[in-house]
Amino acid sequence: MSWFKRTDSNIQTETPKEMPEGVWIMVPTTGETVHRRELEDNYWVCPASGYHFPVGSKEYFSYLFDEGSYTEFANDIIAADPLEFTDRKKYSKRLEDTRAKTGMNDAAKAAVGTLKKLDVVIACMDFRFIGGSMGSVVGEVLSQAIDMSLKKKIPLIIISQSGGARMMESVLSLMQMAKTSAKLAKLSEAGVPYISVMTNPTTGGVTASFAMLGDFNIGEPNALIGFAGPRVIRQTIGRDLPDGFQTSEYLLEHGFLDFIVSRPNMKNKIGRLLKVVSKSYEK
Amino acid sequence: MNYLDFEKPIADLEKKIEELSNIDIPENDALAPEIKRLQQKVDDLRVSIFKNLTSWQRVQLARHPDRPYTLDYIYKMCENFVELHGDRKFGDDNAMVGGFATIDGQSVMVIGQQKGRDTASRKYRNFGMANPEGYRKALRLMKLAEKFDIPVITLIDTPGAFPGLEAEARGQAEAIAVNLREMAVLRVPIITIIIGEGASGGALGIGMGDRVYMLENTWYSVIAPESCSSILWKTWDYKEQAAEALKLTANHLLEMKIIDGIIKEPLGGAHRNYEEIAANVKTQILSTMKELKKLSKDKLVDGRINKYSSMGVWETLK
Numbered sequence: 223m224s225w226f227k228r229t230d231s232n233i234q235t236e237t238p239k240e241m242p243e244g245v246w247i248m249v250p251t252t253g254e255t256v257h258r259r260e261l262e263d264n265y266w267v268c269p270a271s272g273y274h275f276p277v278g279s280k281e282y283f284s285y286l287f288d289e290g291s292y293t294e295f296a297n298d299i300i301a302a303d304p305l306e307f308t309d310r311k312k313y314s315k316r317l318e319d320t321r322a323k324t325g326m327n328d329a330a331k332a333a334v335g336t337l338k339k340l341d342v343v344i345a346c347m348d349f350r351f352i353g354g355s356m357g358s359v360v361g362e363v364l365s366q367a368i369d370m371s372l373k374k375k376i377p378l379i380i381i382s383q384s385g386g387a388r389m390m391e392s393v394l395s396l397m398q399m400a401k402t403s404a405k406l407a408k409l410s411e412a413g414v415p416y417i418s419v420m421t422n423p424t425t426g427g428v429t430a431s432f433a434m435l436g437d438f439n440i441g442e443p444n445a446l447i448g449f450a451g452p453r454v455i456r457q458t459i460g461r462d463l464p465d466g467f468q469t470s471e472y473l474l475e476h477g478f479l480d481f482i483v484s485r486p487n488m489k490n491k492i493g494r495l496l497k498v499v500s501k502s503y504e505k
Numbered sequence: 506m507n508y509l510d511f512e513k514p515i516a517d518l519e520k521k522i523e524e525l526s527n528i529d530i531p532e533n534d535a536l537a538p539e540i541k542r543l544q545q546k547v548d549d550l551r552v553s554i555f556k557n558l559t560s561w562q563r564v565q566l567a568r569h570p571d572r573p574y575t576l577d578y579i580y581k582m583c584e585n586f587v588e589l590h591g592d593r594k595f596g597d598d599n600a601m602v603g604g605f606a607t608i609d610g611q612s613v614m615v616i617g618q619q620k621g622r623d624t625a626s627r628k629y630r631n632f633g634m635a636n637p638e639g640y641r642k643a644l645r646l647m648k649l650a651e652k653f654d655i656p657v658i659t660l661i662d663t664p665g666a667f668p669g670l671e672a673e674a675r676g677q678a679e680a681i682a683v684n685l686r687e688m689a690v691l692r693v694p695i696i697t698i699i700i701g702e703g704a705s706g707g708a709l710g711i712g713m714g715d716r717v718y719m720l721e722n723t724w725y726s727v728i729a730p731e732s733c734s735s736i737l738w739k740t741w742d743y744k745e746q747a748a749e750a751l752k753l754t755a756n757h758l759l760e761m762k763i764i765d766g767i768i769k770e771p772l773g774g775a776h777r778n779y780e781e782i783a784a785n786v787k788t789q790i791l792s793t794m795k796e797l798k799k800l801s802k803d804k805l806v807d808g809r810i811n812k813y814s815s816m817g818v819w820e821t822l823k
Contacts, residue, residue, distance in 0.1 A: 304761070304818040305752050309737035327822075358817030365814060387705070387727045389737060392751040393763050396705060396727040397816035400713055403685035404813040411690065427727070429678035430666075430706040435686055449678035449706070450668030458668050468673060478676050 239276050239383075239423065240350045241266070249273050265485040274442050274485055276422065279331040279346035282381050286344055286489050292335025296366035300327045301359045305392055313390040316352065326351050328359035329384070332367040334374070338493030340500065343371040346381040347428075354384035356428055357391040361398030364432060368405040377415040377496050382433040385451075386426020399431035406435050415499050417492060420447050420470070420479075434478070438495065441470030441479045442488075509565050511554065515773075518547040551773055558722070560748040563755075564730060566722035567701045568664075571776035573783070574633075575602055575617030575660045578700060581783030582790070583608050583615065589649075592641035595675060600631040600667070601639030601711075603646045605655070609791055614650035616643050616711055617660030617700070633702075634667035637680035640710045644684050647691055656694040656794055659711040664729060666707030681710040688713035689813065690806055694797035696790055698768070699723045699755075700775075715809050716793050717763070719755035720782070721770040725763075726753035763816070 242248075246255045249268045256268055265285055266275040283292060300321075307313040321327065329351035334343050345367035347354045364380065371378035387395035409416055418436030420429070422445035430449055433439075441447060448468040456463060466472050473479045483491045508516040522543050525536050558566070566572070579586050583606035590597040603616035618635060621627035635643075643659075650657045666677055688695060688711075697714030703725030719725060728736075730748040735741050752758075755767045768785050771778040797805065 298822045299819045300822060302818050302820045305750070307750050309733075309743075309747075309750060358819045361817050362819055389728055389733055389751075391818075392726050392728075392753060393758060394761065394817055396709055396725075397763060397813065399682075399706060399709060400685055400689075400813040401816050403682060404689035404713075404810045407686045407689040408810060410686070427706050430681040430710075431685055432682070434676075434679040434682040448673050449666065449681070450673065454668045455670060455673065459670055463670065467670070476674055476676065478679055 239353075241276055241278065247275075267485050272443060272484065274422065274444065276349060276383070277485075278348045278350060279381075282346045283331075283333055283335075283344065285485065286337055286379070286492070287333065287335040287342075288337065288339065292333040292344075294331060294333045295370065296332045296363045297327060299359055299362055301357055301391075303390075304358075304394065305390070307390040307392070309390075316390070320351055324348070324351055328363070329354045329356070330360040330363040332363050332370070334370055334376075337379075337489065337496070340493065340496050341374065341376040342379055342496070343367050343374070343376060344379045344381070347383045349383040349385075349423075352388060354382075354428075355386065355388035355395070356384060356398050357388035357395050358398065360384075360388075361395075361401045364398075364402050365405050368402070368409050371414055371416075372409050372412055375412070375414055377417065377500070378409065379417045379419060379492065380432060380436075381419040381421060382424040382428050383421045384424060384426070384428040386428055396427065399427045402432040403435060406432055410435075410437075415496065417495070419488070421445050423447070425449065425451055439479050440488075440492075441473060441482045443470060443482055443484055445470045447473050447478075507570050509562070509569065511562055511565075515547060515551055515554065518543055518550065522547065555772060555774075559745065560724075560751075560754050560757075561730065561745040563722050564702075564724050564748050564753070566774045567724050569774060569776050570622070572701055573775055573779050574622075575615075575619045575662060575700065577779060578617075578660055578783055578786060579606060579615050581779060582787040583613070584610075586615070589646060590642070592638040592645055594641055595638045598631075598636050598639030598642055599629055600633055600635040600663075601643055603643060605650075608658075608787065611791075611794065612653075612655045613790075613794075614646055614655055614657045615660065616646055616657065618663040618707075618711075620662060620701070631667060633663045634665055635663065635707065635710075636667050636669070636672045637675040637677050640666070640677075640680035640684050643711050644687055647688065647695075651691050651693050654693060656696065656797070657691070658790060659695065659697045659714065661697060661699045661703050661708045661712055661725075662701030663704055663707045664702050665704040666710060681706050684710045685713060689810055692802045692806060694794065694800075694805060695809070696793050696797070698786060698789070699725050699764075700786070702729075704729050713809070713813065715797055715805060715812070716765045718766045718768050718789055718793075719758060719764050720768050720775060720786075721755055722774055723755060724748075724753040725755075725758055726751045761818075 332345040586606040588604040620633035621630040699719040730744040733747040734743040775782040
């Protein structure tokens with residue numbers, strides 16, 4: 223007799239949140255293997271099952287901007303360690319290691335360019351930089367993206383993938399929720415469209431601030447989107463969570479998303495939406 | 506009286522004093538000098554213990570079961586409190602209370618999380634953890650205050666927004682996010698005071714004040730020390746270290762310029778003297794209201810947006 227046999231059928235198993243490596247890549251939901259090139263040609267979406275592999279800002283910029291049209295900005299800021307935070311590892315060391323490993327400054331990038339020939343600002347988070355967590359740098363990159371959008375009166379798109387606020391910056395991370403939301407209030411008053419795209423996963427302080435404040439809230443299929451993480455909720459209520467809880471489909475059903483769009487269709491759909499909306503705000 | 510673990514020496518001495526005082530003998534007066542001596546000792550001890558509190562001890566004080574809660578402050582500071590209920594969308598949240606009142610004759614809207622004091626009331630108040638309807642009720646009341654041009658006072662005391670299944674279904678994240686955006690542009694003064702626990706988005710959801718103050722023995726952070734320990738140390742045992750690392754006390758936050766001031770508590774903590782702490786909070790509210798009422802509405806809102814827009818610490822690459 224086994225004491226530790228799993229008897230519950232609907233325990234959610236964590237799906238990978240970083241891009242896989244290698245030539246033959248296994249699809250975690252079906253167990254099939256697909257050739258890397260086939261995935262790359264299809265926006266990292268499994269052609270057979272529709273499973274969306276995680277991708278980062280570099281990929282999203284190339285999927286959404288017209289070819290060669292974009293310029294990055296707000297790329298000269300990096301995290302300080304104002305609290306001199308240490309858990310099992312020094313935050314300063316964690317930052318250094320992650321920068322070296324990823325080649326990125328922090329967990330968000332911003333760029334301005336065209337999408338279907340419309341001027342847009344796109345900011346995108348990167349989960350592989352400390353879980354896409356939002357500290358002062360992410361808050362500032364997004365703020366500069368909002369400012370750019372406001373200054374040029376062109377639509378803003380923010381693509382989220384994040385576990386939430388960055389613990390190692392404590393209350394300073396919390397204040398990034400206030401900062402981005404205050405800036406978005408200004409953008410909203412100026413009547414400039416803001417599209418929030420939520421990808422797997424979007425949780426915590428990111429969901430509870432800019433990600434949920436889109437004029438249009440969009441989800442990628444089957445992305446985990448929520449405030450509290452599933453583990454915390456399970457601990458709190460002391461029972462298992464229903465199938466599909468906190469997925470994009472669940473949020474659509476509960477009225478918190480405008481629509482779900484698969485990655486290969488994203489550019490077309492956003493382009494169409496912005497073309498219609500822009501009639502009302504472009505003079 | 507409930508004592509915390511680090512108050513044990515105080516508790517022991519106070520018990521001894523009580524025992525001596527209760528001895529009923531004719532020559533009772535003979536004990537008076539001894540009682541007086543012990544009383545002096547207990548006073549000195551309290552001063553020395555409370556002079557050097559660790560971050561974790563402040564967290565414990567912020568959670569003290571005898572600590573005054575939002576409604577205690579409202580009844581001590583205000584007159585004419587009329588409690589208002591409901592978010593007009595789904596229900597009423599007993600973890601979030603609010604209503605119009607006067608303070609020193611001036612109309613205000615007071616909103617805050619409410620904890621319970623015994624098992625039944627703790628459950629009724631959901632331990633001060635609001636659901637989405639709590640945040641939506643708070644926003645409805647703030648909009649009412651804006652409509653009637655009345656300042657808003659928010660009192661924060663929460664271990665976090667409720668992490669439940671129904672809370673997710675009804676959009677906990679959306680409710681908090683909308684509050685942040687709407688508070689940023691609310692056209693009346695907002696004064697925020699952290700009276701106990703200020704846990705993360707659940708606190709900030711009513712916390713975007715023009716001025717933010719913390720009581721001396723409170724905490725405000727992106728995460729509770731125990732949860733931080735469980736995530737970063739993979740065990741619940743490092744709560745003291747996590748509390749230090751998070752720099753979550755009033756002194757730390759003032760140093761980081763996140764808050765505008767610290768409100769002094771009676772020696773031994775706010776629960777030692779409700780009258781005194783309520784009077785201190787009231788004095789702060791009145792002087793801040795006087796200052797904020799001088800600003801035009803545009804200046805007020807611009808100031809608030811600028812305050813929050815400038816938060817964060819980073820470095821620029823050469």
